[in-house]
Amino acid sequence: MSVGVDPAAGAGAGPRHARWLLWLPLCAFGIVLAVVLWGLFLPADRTVYSAMVGKPLPAFTLPAIAPGKPGVTDADFRRGAPRLLNVFASWCVPCVAEAPQLLTLKAAGVPIDAVAIKDTPADVAAFLQRHGDPYASVGSDPHSRLQLALGSSGVPETFVVDGRGIIRLQHVGDIRPEDVPELLQALAAARTPGAGTAR
Known part of the structure; x- marks a missing residue:
């Protein structure tokens, strides 16, 4: 007894796979954009501390x-x-x-x-x-x-x-x-x- 393959099933898998490939670059771009925006708006410690800590006050x-x-x-x-x-x-x-x-x-x-x-x-x-x-x-x-x-x-x-x-x-x-x-x-x-x- 032989097992047959439904040609319709194989034909439908190709276009679905192709649609995913079309969306893949857009998803990748969205992820990169989200990471960049998160980095831009993340509060960073930009505090500049004095090198004078531990030293005498300047004369003034x-x-x-x-x-x-x-x-x-x-x-x-x-x-x-x-x-x-x-x-x-x-x-x-x-x-x-x-x-x-x-x-x-x-x-x-x-x-x-x-x-x-x-x-x-x-x-x-x-x-x-x-x-x-x-x-x-x-x-x-x-x-x-x-x-x-x-x-x-x-x-x-x-x-x-x-x-x-x-x-x-x-x-x-x-x-x-x-x-x-x-x-x-x-x-x-x-x-x-x-x-x-x-x-």
């Missing part, structure tokens, strides 16, 4: 810009106690977002000095009146010279500086509520000699 003297407050010098950071150096600007939206956290740090007894970038006395005064004033001193950096010397890539940025004037930690971006304990811990660690870190 900044004139006062806030009414009733002194300017800032590097000597202010060599008085034996750790301090924060906050780089901000009145025109900076994330600086507004971090203002409550700076006030929390001030209330915890943290001394905070500031560098106002490309700002005016009137704008700084209005900013501090509107959002609170956590600063012991505020210096003017109209041409971003100190900002560049610190290796700061934007505003806001905050540096933990130990009592010998050594930068122990860099916090890039606005300080959020969850960052406050880390900064307090870094300030406590800055009371003893050791290497700094960037974050």
